[in-house]
Amino acid sequence: MIIDCHGHYTTAPKALETWRNRQIAGIGDPSARPKVSELKISDDELRESIETNQLRLMKERGSDLTIFSPRASFMAHHIGDFEVSSTWAAICNELCFRVSELFPDHFIGAAMLPQSPGVDVASCIPEIERCVNAYGFVGINLNPDPSGGHWNSPPLSDRHWYPLYEKMVELDIPAMVHVSTSCNACFHTTGAHYLTPTPRPSCSASRRTCSPTFPRCASSFRTAAARCPTTGAAFAGWRRR
Ligand SMILES: [Zn+2]
Secondary structure (H helix, E strand, O other): OOEEEEEEEOOOOHHHHHHHHHHHHOOOOHHHOOOHHHOOOOHHHHHHHHHOOHHHHHHHHOOOEEEEEEOHHHHOOOOOOHHHHHHHHHHHHHHHHHHHHHOOOOEEEOEEOOOOOOOOHHHHHHHHHHHHHHOOOOOEEEOOOOOOOOOOOOOOOOHHHHHHHHHHHHHOOOEEEOOOOOOOOOOOHHHHHOOOOOHHHHHHHHOHHHOOOHHHHHHHOOOOEEEOOOOHHHOOOEEOO
């Protein structure tokens, strides 16, 4: 079986983006934010968006299963507060779950986290548990920079992130280290932010000499696994056991 461990729902029906734009517009006025129930996407729309895109390409290229997560650039954890991010993450994860239900032989989910700058990462745990226990997801996407290009969170070897690592070990799931869009003009989203900062934290964490706290981190989480996308030959991934 050929498994693509890095697939995103980049072709979600337009209604998703429209709802998100309304949510962002309502950040200054919570009463103006759309309700979750106002987003209506039918199973037929989901099927059409998958059959003509990801599934068609999978068949053309001979892959069998895609680990499928919400569109990374749409995560945009820097927008709004935790409530905004948690609502958005729940919606996006549910869509990926619905796709996995419609195409159970070809897609299985990985969760977007409801991260928010300056918020304790433990706040993401309920969504992780929901996605793994109720949706059958097999991983999470961990954004090392929820600020969107300002890199002001602690390094991934810091105890700041330990609550997520503890939950990963408990649930036996890996994380894909994956940034979202950049709001820093110094880092073009796909031209720079995706390609360079994504492997940076993992490379530093994988070299003990570069991170004095990593030996403690690695010894504490001997079964935690991480994967770094969009790095090509520079860095395919690391796994610590
Ligand atoms: Zn990606």
